[in-house]
Amino acid sequence: MQTLELRGVGKRFGALQVLKEIDIRIEQGEFAAIVGPSGCGKSTALRMFAGLENPSEGQALADGVPIEGPSPARMLIFQEHALYPWSTVEDNVGLGLELAGVPKAERIRRVNEVLEKVNLGGFNRYYPSQLSGGMKQRASIARALVMDPDVLLLDEPYGALDALTRLSMQNELLDIWSGSGKTMLLITHDIDEALYLADKIYVMSARPGQIVETIRIDQPRPRDRSSEAFAEHRRNIMRLLGLED
Amino acid sequence: MNNRLRNIWRPLWPFLTAALTLLLLLQLGHLRTPIVIPSISAVFARLGDELADAAFWHSLGASLYRLGIGFPIACFLGGLLGLLAGLSRSFAVYLRSLIGILQSIPPITWLPFLVILYGFGDVPIITIIVIASFFPMALSVMNGTEGVSHTHIEVAKVLGAKKGQLLRKVYLPETLPAFITGAQVAFGNAWRSLIAGEMVGSAAVGLGFAISFSGEVADMEGVIMYIIVIGAIATFLDHFVLEMLKRRLLRWRYIKGGGDR
Numbered sequence: 001m002q003t004l005e006l007r008g009v010g011k012r013f014g015a016l017q018v019l020k021e022i023d024i025r026i027e028q029g030e031f032a033a034i035v036g037p038s039g040c041g042k043s044t045a046l047r048m049f050a051g052l053e054n055p056s057e058g059q060a061l062a063d064g065v066p067i068e069g070p071s072p073a074r075m076l077i078f079q080e081h082a083l084y085p086w087s088t089v090e091d092n093v094g095l096g097l098e099l100a101g102v103p104k105a106e107r108i109r110r111v112n113e114v115l116e117k118v119n120l121g122g123f124n125r126y127y128p129s130q131l132s133g134g135m136k137q138r139a140s141i142a143r144a145l146v147m148d149p150d151v152l153l154l155d156e157p158y159g160a161l162d163a164l165t166r167l168s169m170q171n172e173l174l175d176i177w178s179g180s181g182k183t184m185l186l187i188t189h190d191i192d193e194a195l196y197l198a199d200k201i202y203v204m205s206a207r208p209g210q211i212v213e214t215i216r217i218d219q220p221r222p223r224d225r226s227s228e229a230f231a232e233h234r235r236n237i238m239r240l241l242g243l244e245d
Numbered sequence: 246m247n248n249r250l251r252n253i254w255r256p257l258w259p260f261l262t263a264a265l266t267l268l269l270l271l272q273l274g275h276l277r278t279p280i281v282i283p284s285i286s287a288v289f290a291r292l293g294d295e296l297a298d299a300a301f302w303h304s305l306g307a308s309l310y311r312l313g314i315g316f317p318i319a320c321f322l323g324g325l326l327g328l329l330a331g332l333s334r335s336f337a338v339y340l341r342s343l344i345g346i347l348q349s350i351p352p353i354t355w356l357p358f359l360v361i362l363y364g365f366g367d368v369p370i371i372t373i374i375v376i377a378s379f380f381p382m383a384l385s386v387m388n389g390t391e392g393v394s395h396t397h398i399e400v401a402k403v404l405g406a407k408k409g410q411l412l413r414k415v416y417l418p419e420t421l422p423a424f425i426t427g428a429q430v431a432f433g434n435a436w437r438s439l440i441a442g443e444m445v446g447s448a449a450v451g452l453g454f455a456i457s458f459s460g461e462v463a464d465m466e467g468v469i470m471y472i473i474v475i476g477a478i479a480t481f482l483d484h485f486v487l488e489m490l491k492r493r494l495l496r497w498r499y500i501k502g503g504g505d506r
């Protein structure tokens with residue numbers, strides 16, 4: 001399993017400074033979240049761990065080793081499910097294994113296993129267009145899980161879902177994570193989602209994105225969204241984001 | 246009517262009514278000037294005779310042979326060039342200019358040049374089929390490749406795809422609709438230049454040659470029969486064969502949506 005670290009990271013796109021002096025470290029098996037205003041560079045930071053973006057300054061490290069590119073050990077789950085519309089659920093979910101040359105029988109066995117895990121058992125032959133929003137995102141999580149990665153990177157995975165679906169997906173995500181030892185990094189604009197799921201929340205400022213606060217949440221799970229501690233944290237984060245005095 | 250029958254009937258009836266309209270016009274022409282314009286029944290009787298004649302099949306075979314070589318070459322060449330242009334911006338600019346120039350020269354214009362170069366026969370005709378039909382394919386595939394979703398590419402990269410795998414697993418399936426649209430437009434061009442090439446006379450056999458020969462001997466029955474044959478074959482190949490291929494290859498597009506969108 002892997003630790004994730006950004007060490008003194010800055011990022012510019014041309015003249016646009018997106019990230020500035022970011023220092024974060026996520027331990028093995030930890031569940032971390034990043035919240036921050038839209039456009040502050042959250043996705044950019046996450047994409048560095050996925051190996052899709054390079055820092056302009058500083059280093060992005062996995063297990064202390066600089067990240068050179070994508071790795072099957074670190075899976076990114078995209079904001080919009082990003083399933084291939086021309087492939088069935090089974091083929092979408094099995095893609096990573098297929099690319100790695102895993103034989104078909106073994107592939108299907110593992111795909112079925114992971115589809116069961118995300119409550120999509122039996123939907124093998126469906127095309128993405130035949131699935132609801134929540135099911136699509138489940139399939140996209142399955143596509144990452146089937147690789148059995150050390151790290152799951154989630155970029156606002158439930159942003160496009162309705163509130164009720166989102167709540168049940170959050171519980172499903174906890175089930176997937178608990179006891180797996182996987183390191184999780186979740187980006188969300190939903191403060192409650194971060195508070196409900198994460199051990200540690202990084203609060204980022206508007207562009208250029210900087211970490212303004214790191215908040216540890218020690219409440220045991222499942223957490224009570226209406227508890228006083230929860231409300232206290234929520235107020236604190238809202239204040240840090242300038243949404244409340 | 247059961248479902249299967251309806252699926253065949255639905256795309257068919259507009260063609261049948263359109264064909265009927267044209268035949269009706271012919272019949273009206275016949276009623277006005279019966280000496281020049283033959284009746285529908287005479288034309289179809291002639292078609293029946295020709296179908297029993299080996300010479301007819303020989304000329305049909307010659308035309309389809311040229312199409313069968315020229316059209317796939319054009320599709321392959323156009324697809325390849327379009328793919329390259331979709332991946333490289335500078336090549337795209339070059340290809341667009343080249344196509345711009347080629348489009349302003351009617352393909353048939355190349356025939357004398359090609360006849361001097363290769364002599365009479367199949368090669369000049371096949372070559373103008375390629376010239377006339379590679380570029381709709383190239384343009385369509387170029388646009389399709391430029392439009393490949395960046396996220397779809399990144400998904401494959403994260404899952405460990407190498408260059409060749411990206412091509413096979415993302416670029417090809419995502420540009421497949423563009424390939425098929427390109428092939429459909431290219432087919433029309435290929436067919437027109439095939440018949441034109443045969444008519445202008447680079448060959449002594451073929452549907453185009455047969456119709457222009459009928460014209461020279463003032464055989465109106467033959468002329469009209471060949472117009473019908475040429476139109477029917479192209480309509481069948483384009484709207485039924487290519488369309489069915491499209492529905493088979495792009496099954497995911499025609500599947501009924503469930504879920505919430």
Ligand SMILES: Nc1ncnc2c1ncn2[C@@H]1O[C@H](COP(=O)(O)OP(=O)(O)O)[C@@H](O)[C@H]1O
Nearest residue numbers: 013016018036037038039040041042043044045
């Ligand atoms: N490849 C890129 N080229 C240029 N600008 C980019 C690129 N990727 C992101 N940006 C810009 O960087 C800023 C931060 O983007 P992003 O990390 O997606 O923000 P967030 O996920 O926090 O909303 C935005 O202003 C965006 O336009």
Ligand SMILES: [Mg+2]
Nearest residue numbers: 042043044155
């Ligand atoms: Mg983002």
